[in-house]
Amino acid sequence: xxxxxxxxxxxxxxxxEEVLKSRFGKAISIFPGKSExxxxxxxxxxxxxxxxxxxNIGIAYIEVSLFGKADSxxxxxxxxxxxxxxxxxxxxxxxxxxxxYEETExxxxxxxxx
Amino acid sequence: xxxxxxxxxxxxxxxxEEVLKSRFGKAISIFPGKSExxxxxxxxxxxxxxxxxxxNIGIAYIEVSLFGKADSxxxxxxxxxxxxxxxxxxxxxxxxxxxxYEETExxxxxxxxx
Amino acid sequence: xxxxxxxxxxxxxxxxEEVLKSRFGKAISIFPGKSExxxxxxxxxxxxxxxxxxxNIGIAYIEVSLFGKADSxxxxxxxxxxxxxxxxxxxxxxxxxxxxYEETExxxxxxxxx
Numbered sequence: 001x002x003x004x005x006x007x008x009x010x011x012x013x014x015x016x017e018e019v020l021k022s023r024f025g026k027a028i029s030i031f032p033g034k035s036e037x038x039x040x041x042x043x044x045x046x047x048x049x050x051x052x053x054x055x056n057i058g059i060a061y062i063e064v065s066l067f068g069k070a071d072s073x074x075x076x077x078x079x080x081x082x083x084x085x086x087x088x089x090x091x092x093x094x095x096x097x098x099x100x101y102e103e104t105e106x107x108x109x110x111x112x113x114x
Numbered sequence: 115x116x117x118x119x120x121x122x123x124x125x126x127x128x129x130x131e132e133v134l135k136s137r138f139g140k141a142i143s144i145f146p147g148k149s150e151x152x153x154x155x156x157x158x159x160x161x162x163x164x165x166x167x168x169x170n171i172g173i174a175y176i177e178v179s180l181f182g183k184a185d186s187x188x189x190x191x192x193x194x195x196x197x198x199x200x201x202x203x204x205x206x207x208x209x210x211x212x213x214x215y216e217e218t219e220x221x222x223x224x225x226x227x228x
Numbered sequence: 229x230x231x232x233x234x235x236x237x238x239x240x241x242x243x244x245e246e247v248l249k250s251r252f253g254k255a256i257s258i259f260p261g262k263s264e265x266x267x268x269x270x271x272x273x274x275x276x277x278x279x280x281x282x283x284n285i286g287i288a289y290i291e292v293s294l295f296g297k298a299d300s301x302x303x304x305x306x307x308x309x310x311x312x313x314x315x316x317x318x319x320x321x322x323x324x325x326x327x328x329y330e331e332t333e334x335x336x337x338x339x340x341x342x
Contacts, residue, residue, distance in 0.1 A: 003175060003212060007270060021164050040175055040212050041164040042121060050249050050269040061231060061268055065214055072334075072341070079336030098231060098268050099336035100293055106186075108193030108213035113186070117289060117326060135278050154289055154326050155278040156235060179328055220300075222307030222327035227300070 001107050001114060002034055003065040004082075005042045010058050010090055012045040020089055027081045031070050038109075051096050058092035062099045067107040067114050075101055115221050115228060116148055117179040118196075119156045124172050124204055126159040134203055141195045145184050152223075165210050172206035176213045181221040181228050189215055229335050229342060230262055231293040233270045238286050238318055240273040248317055255309045259298050266337075279324050286320035290327045295335040295342050303329055 004024055012020070020043065025036030049059040062082055078101075083094045107114050118138055126134070134157065139150030163173040176196055192215075197208045221228050232252055240248070248271065253264030277287040290310055306329075311322045335342050 001212065003214065017162060021167065021169075025167050037166050039164075039166070040173065042175060043162040048245060048271040050267075052265050052267070053249065053253050055249075059268065061270060075334045075336075076341055079341050080339050083336065083339040094339045095337075097337070097339075098229065100231065100332055101334035101336075102216070102330070102332060103334075104214055104216060106189045106215035106217075108189075108197065108215075109209075109211070111194050111197040111208045111211075113190050113193050115326065117328065131276060135281065135283075139281050150281050152280065153278075154287065156289060157276040216330070218328055218330060220303045220329035220331075222303075222311065222329075223323075223325070225308050225311040225322045225325075227304055227307050 001038050001067045001109055002028055002031065003040045005063040007044045007047045007049065007061045008059065008090060008092065009047050009049040009055065010045065010092065012043055012090070016089055017043055020085065023085045027078065027085065030077045030081060031066070031074050057096055058090065060086050060090070060092045060097045062086070062097070063102060064099065065102040065104060067104060069103045115152050115181045115223055116142055116145065117154045119177045121158045121161045121163065121175045122173065122204060122206065123161050123163040123169065124159065124206065126157055126204070130203060131157050134199065137199045141192065141199065144191045144195060145180065145188050171210055172204065174200050174204070174206045174211045176200070176211070177216060178213065179216040179218060181218060183217045229266050229295045229337055230256055230259065231268045233272070233291040235272045235275045235277065235289045236287065236318060236320065237275050237277040237283060238273065238320065240271055240318070244317055245271055248313065251313045255306065255313065258305045258309060259294065259302050285324055286318065288314050288318070288320045288325045290314070290325070291330060292327065293330040293332060295332060297331045
């Protein structure tokens with residue numbers, strides 16, 4: 001039941017979105033027991049973002065929400081992988097990419113909570 | 115002071131949004147002491163969502179933010195009710211609806227924190 | 229590494245967005261050790277928001293995400309300042325402004341976690 005929300009200030013073409021979707025779907029298995037089957041994704045492009053007071057550079061803000069917790073090693077690997085994907089596919093510098101992790105205790109799916 | 119953010123990949127008409135607003139306003143009283151009076155809602159339709167690698171089905175992602183905590187029974191009831199509403203009003207299958215709860219300790223309103 | 233997401237139901241002109249950006253950049257130093265250099269901002273205007281069942285008033289929902297925690301006094305000051313800025317620049321009443329704070333333990337930047 002992970003969820004990844006991606007906000008960037010550049011344009012994401014439909015083809016590129018498919019590529020990101022597939023690569024995120026593989027990356028999620030960095031977390032033990034997680035797979036693309038239960039991964040939800042949201043992509044928001046051409047957002048009004050600023051970083052360090054500037055908006056004339058490519059910027060990405062990614063939120064990864066998880067039910068429960070993961071270990072630090074998994075978070076480290078995930079940050080490295082997501083940053084690599086965003087950099088390679090959208091040309092955004094790693095120094096302008098934030099990835100925030102949210103651990104939650106209450107998560108509903110199919111009408112019930114886990 | 116609850117806040118509910120609804121993201122779906124289908125279209126929500128203005129009339130439908132009003133219906134969702136009213137039903138969410140009633141649902142929030144599942145949490146003891148909460149009412150529509152202090153409920154803030156955000157609706158985002160036609161989002162670029164994927165679930166299980168697919169985007170050719172109706173998908174909904176709902177975030178419910180609360181000041182403090184609620185009991186598990188209330189969360190269970192709320193998940194059942196919100197899923198029912200989204201399914202009935204937008205025709206999205208319960209198996210493609212995620213509801214994430216966020217409990218926060220610091221919340222500002224009217225220039226001050228609770 | 230703070231991040232501030234601003235959602236309002238009114239229009240934000242480009243000029244106004246620049247003003248908000250600059251004022252938020254100063255406000256962030258209310259938190260010890262934080263500065264505009266590492267502040268990321270997102271502005272979403274003309275959102276479909278409701279408060280207390282109404283959408284015929286100006287409404288603002290602001291999320292402030294921080295790595296780690298801050299003290300209550302800083303949160304209090306920040307709420308006062310952000311509310312003041314939104315009220316002065318966008319004319320939204322403090323009684324229709326929510327500010328939610330999120331404290332997170334895992335945050336990635338530049339390909340690694342803090």
